[in-house]
Amino acid sequence: MESKKNLQEIQGALYVRDGVKGGHDGMTIQPKKFKKTKQDTIDIAKLASEVLNGQRTSLSKAITLIESSNAEHKEQAQKLLQELLPYTGESIRIGITGVPGAGKSTFIEALGMMLCNLGKKVAVLAIDPSSTLSGGSILGDKTRMEELSRNKMAFVRPSPNAGTLGGVHKKSRETMLLCEAAGYDVILIETVGVGQSETYVRGMVDFFLLLVLTGAGDELQGMKKGIMELADGIVVHKSDGDNIQKARKTVREYRQILHFLQPATPGWMGKALPVSSLEKTGLSDVWEMICQFEQTMKDTSFWKTRRLEQTKEWFHTMIRDSLIDSFFQNTDRKIQVKSLEEAILQGEMTVAQGVSKLFSEGAR
Amino acid sequence: MESKKNLQEIQGALYVRDGVKGGHDGMTIQPKKFKKTKQDTIDIAKLASEVLNGQRTSLSKAITLIESSNAEHKEQAQKLLQELLPYTGESIRIGITGVPGAGKSTFIEALGMMLCNLGKKVAVLAIDPSSTLSGGSILGDKTRMEELSRNKMAFVRPSPNAGTLGGVHKKSRETMLLCEAAGYDVILIETVGVGQSETYVRGMVDFFLLLVLTGAGDELQGMKKGIMELADGIVVHKSDGDNIQKARKTVREYRQILHFLQPATPGWMGKALPVSSLEKTGLSDVWEMICQFEQTMKDTSFWKTRRLEQTKEWFHTMIRDSLIDSFFQNTDRKIQVKSLEEAILQGEMTVAQGVSKLFSEGAR
Structure with missing residues (x-):
């Protein structure tokens, strides 16, 4: 990993702290930190090649550039993206949603770690300002994917706009493309299932996963209308300890609902699975489901059609x-x-x- | 009823055939028929007072004016609407949707006739160009609400844009207001549950009713995503003869789904009911459900809040x-x-x- 000093030299006035080593908080850069100076000129070709080589600090810098609201940065960002476009599209894009308290961060960390152990490069992005990834967990859960953040196979990028709704999240799609160019095999995109963002996320991913807890009916009350019908798969989370029996019942209930609803992806019958991130059970079933989905969709070429x-x-x-x-x-x-x-x-x-x-x- | 000659005198160049007596087909007026001439000037105050007096031919004329794409007509239509606005809002607005073949026209006629017999003035509007009301029934069902059209308590207005999608249907909301000013107590708005129109209709009605047939799962496959979650009530139609047992089972299945989904109207638990328009069973249950809904919503003042x-x-x-x-x-x-x-x-x-x-x- 490059030293902070070298990094700053490369970036000129674009100061980006190394977010991988230092935990995700260090990566949150406010646009106001960008000052337009002579030093601001970025060597786009160099940055592009660094991203392609999978240099995480350069990827961080590229994402910060994409998120900048400065007009010059915007233009540079699009040039960078255009250079990288031919190298995008090879990952599997997974959206993950659920009400606050469903344990999204814990689940993403557990799934991410498992995938890293399978030799996959995993990138994690968050959409919502209220996302647990940016520390907004309502239940006070302080898990911030620290283990995953430290894993060399993983790249964890927090929500770009903690506390604001200025449309910066619209850059998430471009951030995803940058991660693909940097060679990440799996992109996990976290969003909270209470606002507009899950429709937005559904529109940029291949597979959409809904995290719920036991007690389907009650749980759904807090969920946005129509969210069930966006899901290709449902994880009944915290299926451990005393909760196992209830979780199994909830899985059956969700399977029944999925049977009635029109599938989110034509040709794919949505599945419900019990998972414990604590006891690490059911995670491989989730991955198997996603791989099966990918194969089915690629067989019918709906995969490519949907992306276009x-x-x-x-x-x-x-x-x-x-x-x-x-x-x-x-x-x-x-x-x-x-x-x-x-x-x-x-x-x-x-x-x-x-x-x-x-x-x-x-x-x- | 006024003679066609008198009608033409009132309308000047605005030629509108009497659609109530002559069946709905005669009421479909293509905008191209409007020619801008000197005679075109309409006495808006007079037309407004006729509509308020409940004169059906004047109501027809007012609707045709609302639907006209001629710039001068548009301005006159808005003047008319502004005069009538204080007299609108007193009806109960009911949207009715379902896949083609669910028997919407038959159901609306049966429900409408029952309401007329209860002393209610009933107006029926259609949104979709493919609506059965405009003769587009896929199953070749030629029922065109002839009985209801002949009833003096009813006003049946077909889809304004049979065969075209030029946005004329956007005038349906204004047409509804005209019917209210003309003293109609119940407005039934028919739409086909396969396009964009049901979201549009949901946005203009108090109560949204979904018509389905037996075999919930199969039925829903042909339905637009999310439509279940727009419905305040579900009618399992054609619940008669050999079909009764299957219909009862389907009702139970829908009740279960409704239990899981977030209610379309906060504070209202959606209901599923079996109905036979043929044997005239279940129709009064539907009306009772709608009245109960109205009462519940007015008690919490959500009725007015939603309309605003x-x-x-x-x-x-x-x-x-x-x-x-x-x-x-x-x-x-x-x-x-x-x-x-x-x-x-x-x-x-x-x-x-x-x-x-x-x-x-x-x-x-």
């Missing part, structure tokens, strides 16, 4: 988001929308009149 | 749709998006580069 569809959808979503973002960037317009909304809710004007007023005044 | 939320969401959806529509109106832009999409899928550029190229060239 996902890229296309990503492009169109970005077009729509850009249009809407730029329209609402104007503060006056936000105020105007609010006051039109008020008038509509009071029954003073129709919705169509409100929209028409907004656009006619916006055009002035 | 729906109006707000409608406003924001219309803003977004207008932005995106106007951006893509340009034919060159469509071609450009297609070619950028191609380049992205070939790996020639990143998605962000594609978006950036689109907007920089669009600005020139």
Whole structure:
């Protein structure tokens, strides 16, 4: 591993602490730390080759560049990504969601360690600001994948935007591509199943895994509507000790629900499995399920079809988001929308009149 | 009922055939039939008062005006709607969906007739171009609610855009408001559970009803993902003859699924009921369920809260749709998006580069 001093020389003003050795907290870089100076110029070709060589510090730096909101950095980041694009796509992309307290971090660490021991290079990314990976665990669980972070086969990258929802998480897809270029075989993407992010994650992964606890009905109450129907597999977690019997019952209940619901992936019947990350049971079943999924999907070539569809959808979503973002960037317009909304809710004007007023005044 | 001659005098160039007496087909008016002439001026105050008086031919005319794509008509339609807004909101709005062949038209006619006999004024609207109401029944069922159409307590309005998907169905919400102003107590909105329209309908109704047949698992395969989680109630239809035992089993299966899923309406546990429109059994149970729902929701004031939320969401959806529509109106832009999409899928550029190229060239 390069020394911090060397690293800083390579990066110029782009200061990135080595997050692998120092635990994930050290890797959280706030965009405000970027100062635009002469030294800022990055040798993109060099960085690209370092990423391709699997240098973790360079991968960290590349991700920080991707996440930067600085215009120059953005352009450099896209150049870097374009150079690396031909080397992406070889991993298996797995999304993992579940309500807070389901034990996502513990599960990801246990699964990740098992995969490392199987000789797989594993990258872990988090989407949500409230993710346990960034220390936001509601149940006070302080597990931060320390064991996995120290493993040379693993790369653990925390949520880019702890505490903010500024859309930085939209870079997760590009971060995933960087990890693929760096040679990671399995990408695990953690998200919390309570917001919008799981739909976003579903749109960028091959396999989507839902983590639940025993007591299916109660558990689902706290879950976002429709999340069951995004899942290719369900893990009934903490299936250990006194909980084993209850967990088995819950597995049966989820199997029944999965039988009724339309599959998240055409041609794949979703499975429910009991897992204990504590006792390390059921983890190999999960991996076997995912491998079986991969084989089935590659046999029907749906694997490739879905990835192309996902890229296309990503492009169109970005077009729509850009249009809407730029329209609402104007503060006056936000105020105007609010006051039109008020008038509509009071029954003073129709919705169509409100929209028409907004656009006619916006055009002035 | 007014004669066709009188009707034409009132409407000027706006020619609308009387759809109630003549069956629904006669009511389908293509926008191209509207010619802008001097005679086109409509007395909005007069039309508004006629609608308020419950004159069905005037209601038909008002709906045709709402559906017109002519700019002048659009403005008049909004003026009319603004006048009528204070008189809207008193009905119960019910969305009804189900796969083709579930017998939606037959069910709506049977339910509608029962409600008319209870002294309710019932309006029936259809959203989908493929709706059975516009004659698109896949199973060749020619039932077109003829009995209900002839009932003086009922108003049956077919899909406004048979065969086209030009967004005219977006006027359904406004059509619903017109029916409310005309004094209809119950609005039944039919949609086919295979497209985007059921989410749209869910966003404009109080109660959402899903029609299914026996064999829950198989049935759901043909249904859109997530549709189960939109439903406040499920009707297992054609529960008659040899089918009764199977239907009872299916009801139990759906009850179990509903138990696991998060309720479509907070505070309301979805119900599944067997119904035969043929033997007229179970229809009063459906109505009782809906009345119970109304009471429960009004007790918690969620009834009003949701309606305000729906109006707000409608406003924001219309803003977004207008932005995106106007951006893509340009034919060159469509071609450009297609070619950028191609380049992205070939790996020639990143998605962000594609978006950036689109907007920089669009600005020139």
